[in-house]
Every structure is written in C-alpha cells, then in structure tokens.
Amino acid sequence: MRAQTKNNVTLKYPDEIGFAFNACLLIADGADLLRMTTKIGNGTKTEELFLDSFDGKCYCDVREYVQTFFDTMQFGAVDYQREVKTKMGVRLSFEVTITLLQGADVVFTFDVFYIWGALKIGGQETYNGFRTLTWFKGFPFTFGLYSAGGGSLLFSQDGVPNRFLSIPDMGVWNIPMLPGDNAKNHYLISDCVGQFFEVAFDKTFDMTFSYRFNGSKTDKIRINVVDSCSDGFYLRWINRHGFYCYYLFKAGAEQRKSESDNLFMRNNLLAFDMSYGYEGYTGRQQQMKREDTTPICAPLVDTETWDMLFDITTSPCVDLFAGYQGNVPKWVAVTVVAATYTKNKAALQDFVCNILMPDVNVQKL
Numbered sequence: 001m002r003a004q005t006k007n008n009v010t011l012k013y014p015d016e017i018g019f020a021f022n023a024c025l026l027i028a029d030g031a032d033l034l035r036m037t038t039k040i041g042n043g044t045k046t047e048e049l050f051l052d053s054f055d056g057k058c059y060c061d062v063r064e065y066v067q068t069f070f071d072t073m074q075f076g077a078v079d080y081q082r083e084v085k086t087k088m089g090v091r092l093s094f095e096v097t098i099t100l101l102q103g104a105d106v107v108f109t110f111d112v113f114y115i116w117g118a119l120k121i122g123g124q125e126t127y128n129g130f131r132t133l134t135w136f137k138g139f140p141f142t143f144g145l146y147s148a149g150g151g152s153l154l155f156s157q158d159g160v161p162n163r164f165l166s167i168p169d170m171g172v173w174n175i176p177m178l179p180g181d182n183a184k185n186h187y188l189i190s191d192c193v194g195q196f197f198e199v200a201f202d203k204t205f206d207m208t209f210s211y212r213f214n215g216s217k218t219d220k221i222r223i224n225v226v227d228s229c230s231d232g233f234y235l236r237w238i239n240r241h242g243f244y245c246y247y248l249f250k251a252g253a254e255q256r257k258s259e260s261d262n263l264f265m266r267n268n269l270l271a272f273d274m275s276y277g278y279e280g281y282t283g284r285q286q287q288m289k290r291e292d293t294t295p296i297c298a299p300l301v302d303t304e305t306w307d308m309l310f311d312i313t314t315s316p317c318v319d320l321f322a323g324y325q326g327n328v329p330k331w332v333a334v335t336v337v338a339a340t341y342t343k344n345k346a347a348l349q350d351f352v353c354n355i356l357m358p359d360v361n362v363q364k365l
Contacts, residue, residue, distance in 0.1 A: 001025065002110070009033060009098050009106045016111075017127075017146075020066045021118035021240075028058040028098055030106075035099040040065055040092055058098075066092065070116045075238060075317040076331060080140045080176045083165060088116045088242035089146070089172035115146070115172060117242040127241055130219060132304055135177055135187075136248040137227040139234050139321060140329040142176045144243030145220060147191065154217065156188040157181070164192070172242055177223070189221040233296050233355070234321035236331060239311040247309060252295035259289045292357040293337060300348040309351045310343075312336055318355070332358060 003012045009030035018024055028036050036058040040047045047065045051058045073087045091113045098106040119125055128146040135141045145153070149170035155162045162181075167173060181187070226248075233249045298309055312318060319331035337354040 001027075004108055004110075006106045006108065007100075007103065009100070011096055011098070011108045013094065013096070013108070013110055014112050016113060018066075018112050018114050019117050019119050020063060020070060020114050021116075022063065022121070023061050024063040024066050024112075024114075026058070026060050026062060026094075026096060028053075028096070029056065030098065030100070031056050032101040032103065033058060033098060034101050036060075037097040037099070038062065039095040039097075040069075041095075042069055042090055042092055045069065066114050069114070073116070076319065078140075078142060078174065078236075078244065080142065080329060083167075083173055083175045085169055085171040086144075086174045086242075088144070088174075088238075090114055091170075113170065115242045118240045120240075128220070130221070131308075132222045132224065133245075133308075134224050134226055134247065134305070136229045136234065136246075137225060138230065139246070139248065140176075140236075141246050142174050142244055143189070143221055143223065144241075145173050145175065145189070145191070147171065147173055152192045153220075154190040154192050155181075156190065157183040158185050159188070174244060183225050184227075186225055187221075187223040188219060189223065190217045191220045192217045233294070235296075235312065235318060235334075235355075236321065237312045237315040237318045239308070239315065245308060245311065247298060247312075249296035249298055252297065255293045255295075257291045257293070259291075260287070288362050290360045290362050292360060293354050294357065295352060295354050298351040301351055302348060303343075306343060306349065306351050310341060313339075313341065313353060320355070320357075334358065 001012045002015060003010060005011075007030075009028060012025070012027040012029075014024055026036070026038060033053045033056050035053060036051045038049050038051075038060070040062065045068075047068060049060070049062070049065065051060050069090050069092060070087065091111055094108075094110050094112065096108040098108070100106065115127075117127075119127055133143055145167075147167040147170060149168060151167055153165045153167060153175070155164065162183075165175065177187075229248055231250075233251050234246065235249060236244060236246050239245050298305070301309065313336050315336070318334050318336055320334045322330045322332045324330065335356040337356055339353065341351075341353070343349070
C-alpha cells in the first residue's frame with residue numbers, strides 16, 4: 001500500500017494497480033479525525049461513501065464500490081479480428097476528504113488502475129508474468145496482456161522475428177492470432193519499450209525482415225502451436241487475472257440424469273375425474289428435470305498448464321465453442337461442476353473435470 005501524510009493525517013491507500021476482488025483498503029489515521037468522505041469516479045460515473053471515525057481512525061474496504069464500475073462489461077463480446085483494449089481494466093480516480101474536529105479539511109487525491117480479477121494472497125502468483133499458452137489451429141484464439149502503454153509487442157515465429165504490434169495505451173489488451181500467423185512450432189511474444197526500425201532483406205536471406213530498436217525487451221508469452229486437431233470440447237473462460245483462456249479438451253462419455261419434480265395439488269373444488277386435466281383425479285401432476293453432464297480431460301499436461309486449466313473451475317464465465325457462422329465464432333455458456341481436484345507431484349498429469357451442458361427443455365403436465 002501507498003501512504004500520504006498531510007496536516008498530521010496519514011492516509012494509506014492501494015498501490016498503482018489493484019484487483020477488484022481483492023481487498024481495496026483505505027485507512028486514515030489522525031488525532032483530530034472526525035469523518036472521511038470518499039469519491040470514486042472514472043469520468044462518467046461516481047460513487048460516494050461516508051465514514052465516521054472511531055478512536056481517531058477510519059477504515060474501509062471499497063472493493064464492492066470498485067466492482068460496480070465493471071457492471072456493464074459484456075464478457076462474450078470478443079473481437080477475433082483485431083487487438084482491443086478490454087474493459088477488464090479501468091482507471092479510477094479517488095478523492096478522499098478528511099474532516100477534522102478543528103481546522104480545515106484535508107484532501108487526498110490519487111489514481112488506481114483496477115483489474116477485474118483476484119490475485120492469490122501470499123506472494124505465490126505474479127500478475128502479467130511470463131506464461132505458456134497453447135493455440136489449437138483452426139479454433140479462435142486470443143491472448144491477454146497488461147501493458148503500461150507506449151510500447152510494442154514483437155511476434156517471433158519459430159524463433160524468427162515476424163511482426164510487431166503497437167500498444168499505445170495503458171490497459172488490459174486482448175490480442176488475437178491472425179489467419180496469416182502460420183508458425184509450425186511456437187510463437188514468442190515480447191514486450192518492447194522503444195522505437196522499432198524495420199529493415200527489408202533480399203529473399204535469399206533466411207530472414208525476410210530484421211527488426212532492431214533502441215529500448216528494452218521482455219519475453220511475456222510463449223504460444224505453442226498444435227495443428228490437426230478437430231475433435232473434442234473447445235472451451236473459453238476468464239481467469240482470475242482478467243485474461244481469456246482457451247483449451248481443447250478430450251470428451252468422455254456423456255451422462256444424462258433425470259429427476260422427478262412432482263407437484264402435489266389438492267383438488268377440493270373440481271370433480272375427481274378426467275375433466276380436471278390429465279389424470280387429475282390422482283391429485284398430482286408429473287414434472288421431470290434433465291441434466292446432461294460430460295467429463296472432459298486434458299491428458300498429461302505439465303504443472304503450469306494444470307494450474308492454468310484449474311482456473312476454469314472457478315471462472316464465472318465458461319463458454320463452449322459451437323462452430324463458425326460465416327467467419328464469426330459462436331459460443332454456448334456451460335457450467336463446470338463443483339468438485340475436489342488433486343494435483344500430484346508428477347511432471348505430467350491429467351486434468352479432468354465435468355461440465356454441465358445448457359438446460360434441456362422437457363415437457364411438464
């Protein structure tokens with residue numbers, strides 16, 4: 001947390017980057033502190049809250065107020081044609097006014113860039129660190145990246161610099177792989193700060209283009225390419241860092257369960273005969289429910305991929321790929337069945353979970 005002190009009043013507040021589902025604390029401390037007024041805004045919307053002091057301190061967690069700035073997000077609106085700065089991140093301005101028993105009010109102002117996510121407490125996770133992803137060719141795919149703005153992404157195809165993409169603004173970006181991206185093995189995405197210069201070579205050279213620039217380069221993402229895959233369940237979900245994730249799972253035997261949902265009705269007014277509906281004389285109406293569940297498996301994945309796949313079990317938004325309509329991918333919302341998952345110490349292990357398909361409509365009498 002950061003801290004400021006004015007007129008013997010100290011305010012502790014979040015760091016420059018925060019997560020909307022982690023604690024978003026404001027702590028004011030001062031001998032003459034009477035009240036704290038907080039305004040949170042993004043330029044178009046403002047939330048305001050008031051707190052009285054207790055023993056010269058004010059303490060509040062504003063995470064629920066921060067989360068309201070993400071209420072208008074459309075999680076299924078993903079552009080697979082061009083890079084987009086998503087609404088998974090929003091910069092919020094804070095104005096904290098401290099009212100004292102004596103003297104003028106003390107005003108603190110600061111900004112926090114909040115991400116629609118939650119970081120694991122205890123220092124066991126790194127946000128926006130190096131990640132390894134898998135792109136199954138023929139399926140829609142994007143990768144997420146936080147950028148401070150003013151830099152570029154360098155795409156290296158099978159170890160050879162291929163193209164670069166300018167990232168002008170700070171934010172959480174969602175970047176698709178394009179039809180012309182045809183690496184045989186992998187891509188390496190590097191975050192570069194500085195000016196690029198593109199130099200063309202004759203085709204007799206191994207590299208068609210060479211890139212040089214003045215600045216720093218950090219490898220951010222390795223994308224392994226898997227081709228010739230068409231069978232299975234291709235799922236999309238949002239992880240706890242606000243990034244879209246994708247994976248092609250192998251499907252197991254479908255399980256269909258029906259349950260009786262009887263409704264007993266006491267017939268005191270009408271005749272106990274066929275005039276009271278179908279078999280109404282029995283005093284009941286038959287109702288049934290149906291659930292279709294399918295086990296899915298990612299066989300023999302490494303520990304990093306297992307952790308990435310485990311986020312699907314807690315994601316609030318999981319979609320199943322349902323093919324293309326024209327060039328537009330279509331998705332169907334599914335639910336991951338709650339369960340206990342065991343991660344062992346083996347170098348490779350299977351990741352298995354069950355998904356509940358959309359409701360199947362059944363007749364009811």
